[in-house]
Amino acid sequence: MNTNKTALIIGREYFTRVKKKSFLLTTILVPVVMIAFYAIIIAVTIKGSTQKTKIAVIDEAGLLADTSRRLNNDMVFIKNETENSFVKKYQQQGYDAFLYIPIFELSDAKNFKLHTAASASITLMNSIEKKLNKAIENKRLIAQGINKEAYEKINSDVDVENSIDTDKGSKKSVAGIAYVVSFICGMLIYIMMIIYGTQVMRGVMEEKTNRIAEVVISSVKPFQLMLGKILGIGAVGLTQFIIWIVLMIALQGLLPLFFPDAVHQMTTAATGGEGASSKMGVLFQGISSLPLFKIGLSFLFYFIGGYLTYASLFAAVGSMATDDQQDTQQLIFPILMPIILGFVIMTKAINDPQSGLAIFGSLFPLTSPIVMMGRITYDVPLWQMATSILLLIGCFIFFAWLTGKIYRTGILMYGKKPGWKEMLKWVVKG
Amino acid sequence: MHLLQLQHLKKYFATQKAVDDISFDIEQGSIFGLLGPNGAGKTTLLRMITGIFYPDSGEIIFNGKKFNALEDVSGIGYMPEERGLYKKMKIGEQAVYLARLKGLSKTDAEKKVKEWFIKFDMQSWWNKKVEDLSKGMSQKLQFVTTVLHEPKLIILDEPFSGLDPVNANLIKEEIFTLAKNGSTIIFSTHRMEQVEEICDHIVLVNKGKKILDGTVSDVKQQFKENHFVVGSAENIPDISEPALFDIFKKEEKKMQIKINPAVKTNEVLRFFMDKNIEVNQFAEILPSLNDIFIKLVEGTNAARQFQHIQ
Numbered sequence: 001m002n003t004n005k006t007a008l009i010i011g012r013e014y015f016t017r018v019k020k021k022s023f024l025l026t027t028i029l030v031p032v033v034m035i036a037f038y039a040i041i042i043a044v045t046i047k048g049s050t051q052k053t054k055i056a057v058i059d060e061a062g063l064l065a066d067t068s069r070r071l072n073n074d075m076v077f078i079k080n081e082t083e084n085s086f087v088k089k090y091q092q093q094g095y096d097a098f099l100y101i102p103i104f105e106l107s108d109a110k111n112f113k114l115h116t117a118a119s120a121s122i123t124l125m126n127s128i129e130k131k132l133n134k135a136i137e138n139k140r141l142i143a144q145g146i147n148k149e150a151y152e153k154i155n156s157d158v159d160v161e162n163s164i165d166t167d168k169g170s171k172k173s174v175a176g177i178a179y180v181v182s183f184i185c186g187m188l189i190y191i192m193m194i195i196y197g198t199q200v201m202r203g204v205m206e207e208k209t210n211r212i213a214e215v216v217i218s219s220v221k222p223f224q225l226m227l228g229k230i231l232g233i234g235a236v237g238l239t240q241f242i243i244w245i246v247l248m249i250a251l252q253g254l255l256p257l258f259f260p261d262a263v264h265q266m267t268t269a270a271t272g273g274e275g276a277s278s279k280m281g282v283l284f285q286g287i288s289s290l291p292l293f294k295i296g297l298s299f300l301f302y303f304i305g306g307y308l309t310y311a312s313l314f315a316a317v318g319s320m321a322t323d324d325q326q327d328t329q330q331l332i333f334p335i336l337m338p339i340i341l342g343f344v345i346m347t348k349a350i351n352d353p354q355s356g357l358a359i360f361g362s363l364f365p366l367t368s369p370i371v372m373m374g375r376i377t378y379d380v381p382l383w384q385m386a387t388s389i390l391l392l393i394g395c396f397i398f399f400a401w402l403t404g405k406i407y408r409t410g411i412l413m414y415g416k417k418p419g420w421k422e423m424l425k426w427v428v429k430g
Numbered sequence: 431m432h433l434l435q436l437q438h439l440k441k442y443f444a445t446q447k448a449v450d451d452i453s454f455d456i457e458q459g460s461i462f463g464l465l466g467p468n469g470a471g472k473t474t475l476l477r478m479i480t481g482i483f484y485p486d487s488g489e490i491i492f493n494g495k496k497f498n499a500l501e502d503v504s505g506i507g508y509m510p511e512e513r514g515l516y517k518k519m520k521i522g523e524q525a526v527y528l529a530r531l532k533g534l535s536k537t538d539a540e541k542k543v544k545e546w547f548i549k550f551d552m553q554s555w556w557n558k559k560v561e562d563l564s565k566g567m568s569q570k571l572q573f574v575t576t577v578l579h580e581p582k583l584i585i586l587d588e589p590f591s592g593l594d595p596v597n598a599n600l601i602k603e604e605i606f607t608l609a610k611n612g613s614t615i616i617f618s619t620h621r622m623e624q625v626e627e628i629c630d631h632i633v634l635v636n637k638g639k640k641i642l643d644g645t646v647s648d649v650k651q652q653f654k655e656n657h658f659v660v661g662s663a664e665n666i667p668d669i670s671e672p673a674l675f676d677i678f679k680k681e682e683k684k685m686q687i688k689i690n691p692a693v694k695t696n697e698v699l700r701f702f703m704d705k706n707i708e709v710n711q712f713a714e715i716l717p718s719l720n721d722i723f724i725k726l727v728e729g730t731n732a733a734r735q736f737q738h739i740q
Contacts, residue, residue: 008530016519211514218480218508219531
């Protein structure tokens, strides 16, 4: 009968939130916005690579003269003009940019200039710099009397492959991907703990200031009310999360309809295609090299564990709320501190997952949900994982016990804000 | 039969003795008035009866057994002084939810809510939210949620505040009906005229202690001061007889007198007849509960707060 009532409370907390229009809106809008963002980026990249920038070149040094024919059709050499005279005309003549190459000393190449109407993109600058460097290198090779073919045989460009060796065998790692995935996981837990934690707090405050708490507590135990609220809102969080994942996958499936080019690139990349799409290939290879199942499970555990631990703290703060908003702000601060600390340690732990700080942060239960997610794509020793999980569970049970006592007294107290000393008394006496 | 018996209940808080050794019994089917000034300990007492607080010492016997907050909640309906409802929740859902928290099944709860909504002419409210209701309307809703699960004991803390006379009457009639059907009602208020009208039995608490306990008529008898009104069809001349009575209020055809305790009322009546005054009214004035309340409580409450327990 008592568990029934807790279930009833969970149900109310869950359904009143899920039925709200704002829930529907954020749940559907967030992935749509993210996918749209993603789509725009792809669209821009595709467009950027197809649309050529028309560049006028005044090559006083004759640097590009011998390479221009095979390199570019978007570069047009301008004769019989000086930098000063042509700078006023290049835009009218339909050029997007104007590259000026003065006569220079081969040992001291400088004073190259690119004129544009607005600031040039990094890709454009890179491609021009690359082109100039190549041409200058060629000239220097000739000046030094080195055969170009001999030089190219000497020139080396190696890739170092990072192989992660575990008991289960070796696999390739892609440092960048692991980094990004870790960061996103830690960040998500950080954001969700704060969002859903504050929802718990607001819910408790609402019950207290509306005085409904007194009616409900005459029917159920205060702890049931607190637990019901925490679990109900946690379920809302999980629901939202699952919907997001499903929507993202569904929308990603729809992507080919809008951007056939991009998808073609992706598929050729995935099947080991060459050329321009090799970056995509690395990305896919990188993601598939990660222990996705382990990441998913850990994410679920640390989200639930972290949420439960902090939600009970937020509930206690809510129960101590008074009509004065400022009082509540003061009380939230000590709770937000370790969350923020966790986030900071996480950003360090991603760069150096085996450092003492990272290990401490991923074991200490107030920061572990965030920090451990930052280390999760690297292999975490089993004992650390186990200790971290046990500590987090223990911490939740301890906090639930502690905050249950504060909540029970706080929810029925009106008037003045209780001090820390008073709260301690509730815990000890209650 | 006593539905509820309180035996030496105590509840001390850090700064005051909120309830300090209070005992009384409540008869099944009676309407019981719990009176007291602000801060007397009424709310704390009610919270112990509803199982929100545990007493520091003493016992509560409910329905013949030791009170068990978890098992007995379905037998109690509590309407606190400060109204509490979820503002954003639909009214019908809210009433069903609160009834189910009291242990009703979903179908029972829905049936009961519908019955009560029809009785109080609230059917059209089902899909509205509490924030759309006026104060009086939400008061009615709160009353419905309190009595919906047919509790043996109904506790109403200031049930009429914010209600217009029509709705106040509606609820008053409902209280009488509930009592007639066997529910016991504890009624806590400051409004003494309502207590006189509604309650059978009262207890007055002050500073955490019980200072008065009895039926309304007994209490009035206990505090009567031998005040009488004497009326006549003609003007009453200025007469006085200090041996028999003192006049404390005199109008042309009516006067209020205080008869000396040793004197019988017939002697006073005879005195007027001897004076050849045509008496058409001779009646005792009982003190109002309001007077008794003020007399007992006045001036005692100022220093109560922040009093430390030795």
